[in-house]
Amino acid sequence: MLQRLDRAYFALFREYPALLRLGIVTGAGQIAFALLNVYALPIYLVEGLHVSGVTLGAVSATFLVCEMVLKFPMGRLSDRFGRKPFLVLGPLLICLNPTIMVHLPRRLWALIFPLRAADGAGAAALWPPLFAMVGDLVNKRSRAAAMSVLNTIYVGAIGLAVLLGSFAEYFSRGYHLPFYLASLFLFLSGLVGYFGLPRSVLIENQSPGGNSTDAPERVTAASKQERPGRATYPMAFILLISLLMTLGVLMLANFIVLYIKLELGLSALHLGILLIALAAPVLLLGLPLGHAADKWGKSRAVRLSLVASALVMWLIPSCRTVPLFALVGVILVTSHILGIPAWLAVVSELAPTSRRGGIMGIVSTAEGAGAALGPLLGGWLWDLNHAHIFYGSAVLLTLGAIVACVILREDKEYSGAH
Numbered sequence: 001m002l003q004r005l006d007r008a009y010f011a012l013f014r015e016y017p018a019l020l021r022l023g024i025v026t027g028a029g030q031i032a033f034a035l036l037n038v039y040a041l042p043i044y045l046v047e048g049l050h051v052s053g054v055t056l057g058a059v060s061a062t063f064l065v066c067e068m069v070l071k072f073p074m075g076r077l078s079d080r081f082g083r084k085p086f087l088v089l090g091p092l093l094i095c096l097n098p099t100i101m102v103h104l105p106r107r108l109w110a111l112i113f114p115l116r117a118a119d120g121a122g123a124a125a126l127w128p129p130l131f132a133m134v135g136d137l138v139n140k141r142s143r144a145a146a147m148s149v150l151n152t153i154y155v156g157a158i159g160l161a162v163l164l165g166s167f168a169e170y171f172s173r174g175y176h177l178p179f180y181l182a183s184l185f186l187f188l189s190g191l192v193g194y195f196g197l198p199r200s201v202l203i204e205n206q207s208p209g210g211n212s213t214d215a216p217e218r219v220t221a222a223s224k225q226e227r228p229g230r231a232t233y234p235m236a237f238i239l240l241i242s243l244l245m246t247l248g249v250l251m252l253a254n255f256i257v258l259y260i261k262l263e264l265g266l267s268a269l270h271l272g273i274l275l276i277a278l279a280a281p282v283l284l285l286g287l288p289l290g291h292a293a294d295k296w297g298k299s300r301a302v303r304l305s306l307v308a309s310a311l312v313m314w315l316i317p318s319c320r321t322v323p324l325f326a327l328v329g330v331i332l333v334t335s336h337i338l339g340i341p342a343w344l345a346v347v348s349e350l351a352p353t354s355r356r357g358g359i360m361g362i363v364s365t366a367e368g369a370g371a372a373l374g375p376l377l378g379g380w381l382w383d384l385n386h387a388h389i390f391y392g393s394a395v396l397l398t399l400g401a402i403v404a405c406v407i408l409r410e411d412k413e414y415s416g417a418h
Contacts, residue, residue: 075361148290305339
């Protein structure tokens with residue numbers, strides 16, 4: 001029993017000790033961005049400065065658009081100059097922005113827009129190189145599990161940020177402390193990146209003949225040598241799958257809590273209990289499912305996740321009781337934590353180390369487009385009928401599942417997406 005627990009949760013960190021420090025960078029960075037985007041800034045702008053909803057949306061869009069536009073350039077530059085400078089400078093250069101925002105004179109509040117643009121640049125500098133570094137550091141046989149670690153931390157950090165923000169505002173009786181915490185976590189993310197992450201020594205997981213090997217070959221970040229014998233995918237299909245996955249999920253983000261409260265009639269307390277129940281699979285099953293994806297095949301895990309997610313989305317409007325809704329919700333969350341890390345692992349294998357950051361960056365750009373369009377599409381469907389948000393998501397995820405089932409194949413090394 002103890003050996004199974006060790007293999008499922010601890011062995012990966014002993015084999016790749018830098019993965020734990022990369023997880024701290026991920027968690028601290030995401031807590032900071034979620035504190036700002038989800039909690040501190042919306043409350044401060046609406047309740048403190050009394051701006052309109054349209055203005056709040058424009059502030060959020062400034063961050064998202066800048067992040068989306070810069071993800072590919074940042075990822076590509078990390079191929080040339082190494083991942084670490086971006087993981088360190090991205091958070092450190094913007095760590096004072098949250099504190100500056102909350103202390104702007106009321107007549108100069110519009111300076112939040114350029115500060116949010118800078119935040120978008122910092123996020124773009126952090127995320128594509130960070131996920132590319134997983135591909136650099138971890139062998140292919142364990143890459144989905146490693147991606148699961150970061151995905152679990154990433155998702156958990158959002159919930160933790162909301163809790164921290166609410167407690168900070170409650171105990172401080174003001175708007176300032178959540179902004180200070182965001183600055184602190186950005187500084188912590190950059191600091192751990194500087195002292196805890198390796199420089200530009202990367203791992204290539206292909207032998208010269210194109211066969212997978214468990215023994216890593218160390219190469220430098222500047223290496224431009226391509227490896228022969230790898231299959232290729234048209235990049236358009238990779239971007240399409242990423243767009244459909246992100247759009248199908250994030251179009252629900254602003255409305256799922258409202259749906260639960262309005263359609264199921266849950267109180268705030270029962271809503272919190274339900275959210276804890278849905279979060280449990282993320283914490284308990286994230287890493288074991290990552291190992292399972294490595295064992296079964298990453299492409300197979302992606303296909304299974306998309307099919308299961310699409311089926312659940314078609315069923316949700318028919319779930320009129322809380323237990324039934326919770327059951328399908330657990331299935332949906334479980335399929336998500338199986339598929340997303342496996343997809344990131346597939347993407348990380350599309351290119352050799354010399355081009356991995358660029359590939360992660362351009363795929364992140366497609367995800368950013370889905371994140372920006374999702375709330376707009378979800379809002380339109382919500383106004384038509386509350387249940388339509390799930391049907392719209394089901395259509396998008398079904399299309400993604402069809403494309404994935406046709407395009408993705410197993411037991412090959414993928415590179416050179418074009």
